[in-house]
Amino acid sequence: MESIWQECISFLKTLLCFMVALMLLPLLLLSFVCAHLTNELANYVLSIKYPNLTICKSKKIRTLIDTPKNAGIFHFLLQVEGNCDFERIKRAYALQLTELKDKTGMLKFPKLRQKLVTCWGHYAWVNDNSGFNINNHVVLSTHRYRGRPVNESNIQEHVSELAAKYIPSDLPQWQVTVIPNSDPAQPYYILIKVHHLIIAEEEDLHVGEMLLLQDTERKPIVSLQDAGLIRPAGTKQLSHFVRQPEHISKLVNHVLHLVSCRWQQFIYEFESLDTPDGVKAHPDARNLSQLLSLVLIVLVNVCLGYWRTRAMRRKWQRRSPGYRNDLGLLQTLYLLLQHELEQRNLSWAVARAALGHSLQPANMAKAWTRLVWQQALHHIILLPYHIYCELLALRDVVLRGQTTYSTTYCARLHLYVPLLIYAQLELCKICYELFKAPRNIYEVLFVQPTKELNILHKKSYAGRKIVSFSRSIDGALLRERHQHMFGQKLRESDFSLACLAGAVYDYFNTFSDTAAVPALLNTTCRTISKGYFTDRSGDKSAHIGGVVFLQLPLGSPDALKAHQLHAIVERIRRQQIMIYLASIGQTKYSLLTALLPHVLTKIFINFFSYNFPVTITEIYGAADTQFQAAWGQRVQDVLLFRPPQSKTCLSLNLHRFGDKYRLAIMADTHLAPDHTILTQSFERYMETVTL
Numbered sequence: 001m002e003s004i005w006q007e008c009i010s011f012l013k014t015l016l017c018f019m020v021a022l023m024l025l026p027l028l029l030l031s032f033v034c035a036h037l038t039n040e041l042a043n044y045v046l047s048i049k050y051p052n053l054t055i056c057k058s059k060k061i062r063t064l065i066d067t068p069k070n071a072g073i074f075h076f077l078l079q080v081e082g083n084c085d086f087e088r089i090k091r092a093y094a095l096q097l098t099e100l101k102d103k104t105g106m107l108k109f110p111k112l113r114q115k116l117v118t119c120w121g122h123y124a125w126v127n128d129n130s131g132f133n134i135n136n137h138v139v140l141s142t143h144r145y146r147g148r149p150v151n152e153s154n155i156q157e158h159v160s161e162l163a164a165k166y167i168p169s170d171l172p173q174w175q176v177t178v179i180p181n182s183d184p185a186q187p188y189y190i191l192i193k194v195h196h197l198i199i200a201e202e203e204d205l206h207v208g209e210m211l212l213l214q215d216t217e218r219k220p221i222v223s224l225q226d227a228g229l230i231r232p233a234g235t236k237q238l239s240h241f242v243r244q245p246e247h248i249s250k251l252v253n254h255v256l257h258l259v260s261c262r263w264q265q266f267i268y269e270f271e272s273l274d275t276p277d278g279v280k281a282h283p284d285a286r287n288l289s290q291l292l293s294l295v296l297i298v299l300v301n302v303c304l305g306y307w308r309t310r311a312m313r314r315k316w317q318r319r320s321p322g323y324r325n326d327l328g329l330l331q332t333l334y335l336l337l338q339h340e341l342e343q344r345n346l347s348w349a350v351a352r353a354a355l356g357h358s359l360q361p362a363n364m365a366k367a368w369t370r371l372v373w374q375q376a377l378h379h380i381i382l383l384p385y386h387i388y389c390e391l392l393a394l395r396d397v398v399l400r401g402q403t404t405y406s407t408t409y410c411a412r413l414h415l416y417v418p419l420l421i422y423a424q425l426e427l428c429k430i431c432y433e434l435f436k437a438p439r440n441i442y443e444v445l446f447v448q449p450t451k452e453l454n455i456l457h458k459k460s461y462a463g464r465k466i467v468s469f470s471r472s473i474d475g476a477l478l479r480e481r482h483q484h485m486f487g488q489k490l491r492e493s494d495f496s497l498a499c500l501a502g503a504v505y506d507y508f509n510t511f512s513d514t515a516a517v518p519a520l521l522n523t524t525c526r527t528i529s530k531g532y533f534t535d536r537s538g539d540k541s542a543h544i545g546g547v548v549f550l551q552l553p554l555g556s557p558d559a560l561k562a563h564q565l566h567a568i569v570e571r572i573r574r575q576q577i578m579i580y581l582a583s584i585g586q587t588k589y590s591l592l593t594a595l596l597p598h599v600l601t602k603i604f605i606n607f608f609s610y611n612f613p614v615t616i617t618e619i620y621g622a623a624d625t626q627f628q629a630a631w632g633q634r635v636q637d638v639l640l641f642r643p644p645q646s647k648t649c650l651s652l653n654l655h656r657f658g659d660k661y662r663l664a665i666m667a668d669t670h671l672a673p674d675h676t677i678l679t680q681s682f683e684r685y686m687e688t689v690t691l
Contacts, residue, residue: 021438056123059590065646070463072196075641082633084180084188090138092631138176149182160466208534212630215534247422288358298340305336437578452518455511456613461668468665470679473686475659494566498557503681505554521552523614530621546580559691609647621657641666
C-alpha cells in the first residue's frame with residue numbers, strides 16, 4: 001500500500017512539473033522571438049558600421065562564453081611514424097586547405113586566411129586576407145627541449161608548453177606545429193590548434209580536413225547498416241546512453257527507400273533525355289499521360305534546382321562578402337524552368353500535339369481497351385496465380401519468418417504491420433518521456449548534483465591551457481584480467497570510468513589539507529566517434545553525442561565502484577533521455593541558445609559550469625582503427641584535447657581507438673604541475689587493478 005502511495009505522489013509531481021512547463025512555453029516562444037530579432041538587429045547594425053567585417057552569426061555555447069584569455073582553441077596531437085619532411089607537410093596544408101579553390105575559382109576555406117576580431121562583444125572576420133602567410137601557421141619546432149633531445153620522456157612537457165602559448169591575435173586563429181624527433185626510428189608529433197569558430201563557421205571544413213587525416217579502412221559504397229536494414233551490434237562503449245528509436249527509423253527508411261525506387265522507376269519510364277550515344281531514350285510526349293508525367297518531372301526538378309541554387313548562393317556569399325546576386329526569386333525560377341523545358345523539348349506545340357493525339361476517338365478507344373485488358377489480366381485471368389503466390393508467401397512467413405515473394409500482400413503485411421505496431425509503441429514511449437522530461441530535467445540539474453565543495457572551486461584560473469596524456473594501454477590485457485567480470489552485469493566502460501574516478505580521487509587527495517575530498521563529483525559527459533576525425537563530407541556534428549550529467553563516485557577503483565558506476569549509467573539512460581536529445585539539438589541547430597537572450601544564457605552557463613567543473617569526453621573508434629596522413633605517412637595515434645571554458649577547468653578525454661586506451665587531459669595552468677597525477681594514476685589503475 002505504501003509503494004502505491006509513493007507512486008501516486010511521484011506521478012502527481014511529474015504532472016505538476018509538466019503543467020508548469022506547458023505554462024512556460026508561451027514565455028519561451030516570446031523569448032525566442034525577442035532574442036532572434038535582437039540578434040538580427042545587432043548583426044545588421046554592425047554590418048553597416050563595419051563594412052570591412054563579416055559578423056559571426058554562430059550561436060554555439062562556446063561562442064557565447066569565449067574570451068580572448070580563455071578561448072575555445074581545440075588541440076589535436078598526431079603521432080606520425082617515418083621521417084619528418086616539414087616542407088612536404090607545409091605543402092600539403094597549402095594545397096589542400098589555404099590555397100584550395102572550388103569550381104567557381106573562389107577560396108574554399110577563406111576563414112583560414114582571415115583574422116578573427118571582436119567588436120561590441122561580437123566576433124567578426126576581417127574580409128581582407130592579403131597579409132596571410134602560411135609560414136606563420138605551419139611552423140617547425142626545434143628537436144630539442146630545454147637542452148635535451150625531444151623523445152618519449154619529455155614530449156609531454158614540450159607539448160604542454162606549446163599548448164600554453166596563445167596564437168598571436170593579429171593572425172588567423174589556427175596553427176600547426178611540427179615537432180621532429182631526435183631519433184629517426186621514433187615517431188614525430190604534430191600539434192594542431194584551431195579555434196572552434198573556424199570549424200563552426202566554415203560550412204565545408206571538417207576536422208578530418210583540418211588534420212589532413214584519412215581513414216585507411218575500406219568500406220563498401222552502400223552497406224545494409226547504412227540503409228538501416230541491419231541493426232548495429234551492441235558495443236561496450238560509454239557512448240550509447242540513449243537507445244535510438246529503432247523501429248521508427250526503420251519504418252522511415254523503408255518508406256523513403258520505397259519512394260526513391262518508385263521515383264527512379266517513374267523517371268526511367270517517362271524521362272525523355274538523350275542517351276550517351278545521342279539517341280533519345282524515349283520519344284517526345286505523344287499523349288496526355290507522357291505529357292503529364294514530364295510536367296511532373298520538370299516541376300520537381302525546378303524545385304530541387306531552386307533549393308540547390310539558393311544553398312549555393314548562400315555559400316558563395318559566406319565565402320565572398322562582396323558577392324551580390326542580381327537574380328530574384330521569379331527570375332531564378334523562370335531560368336530553371338526554361339532550362340528544364342529545353343532539355344526535354346517541351347513546348348506549347350508539343351503539348352497541343354500530345355493533347356490532340358490523346359483526344360482522337362481511335363486513340364481513346366485504344367487506351368480504354370488497354371486499361372480494361374490490363375485490369376482483366378491482373379485481377380481475373382491471373383487471379384489463381386496470385387493466390388498461389390500469396391499461399392507460398394504465407395507458408396514462408398510462418399515457417400521461415402521471411403519470404404522471397406516480396407510483391408505479395410502477405411510479404412508487405414509481414415514487413416509493415418510489425419513496423420507500424422512497434423513504431424506506434426515507440427511513439428507512445430517518446431510521448432511518455434516528454435511527459436516526464438520537465439521533472440527529470442529539474443531533478444538532474446538542481447536536486448541531484450552534490451553540493452560538496454572541492455579544490456577546483458577554490459582556485460582562480462588564468463585561461464591558459466596545459467596538457468598531459470598517458471601512454472597506450474592494451475585493452476586485450478585488460479579483458480584477460482577481467483574475463484570473469486565483463487559481460488551483462490559489467491562493461492569495459494564501467495571499469496575505465498572507475499579508474500578515471502580513482503585518478504581524480506588521487507588528484508583531490510593531494511589537496512586534502514586545503515579542501516576535503518568529496519564523495520561525489522559533478523561532471524558532464526559526451527562522446528565523439530572516429531568519424532569526427534576522418535569524415536570529410538556530410539553533417540559535421542553527426543559523430544558528436546549528446547551531453548549527460550554524471551555524478552562520479554570518487555575513490556580507489558574496485559568491484560564496488562565499477563558496479564556503482566554501472567548502476568549510475570543505467571539510471572542516466574532512463575532519466576536523462578531528453579537532456580541528451582536537447583543537447584544534440586543544441587550541437588546541430590543551436591536550439592537552446594536561440595531560446596534565451598545571450599545575457600541570460602551566459603548566466604546559466606556560468607552557474608552550471610561552476611557546479612560541474614569537470615568534463616569527460618569518450619572518443620572511440622572501431623577495433624581495426626587506422627589513420628593515414630594526407631602526405632602518405634601512417635599516423636600511429638590521434639589525441640583530442642577539448643578546451644574547458646567558463647568555470648570549467650578540467651577536461652578529461654578518454655580515447656579508445658582500436659583496442660588501446662589512452663587518457664588526454666587539458667587543464668588550466670593554475671592546476672599545474674599536479675595535473676600529471678591524473679594520467680599517472682589512470683595508467684597505474686588500468687594496468688594493475690583487478691576487480
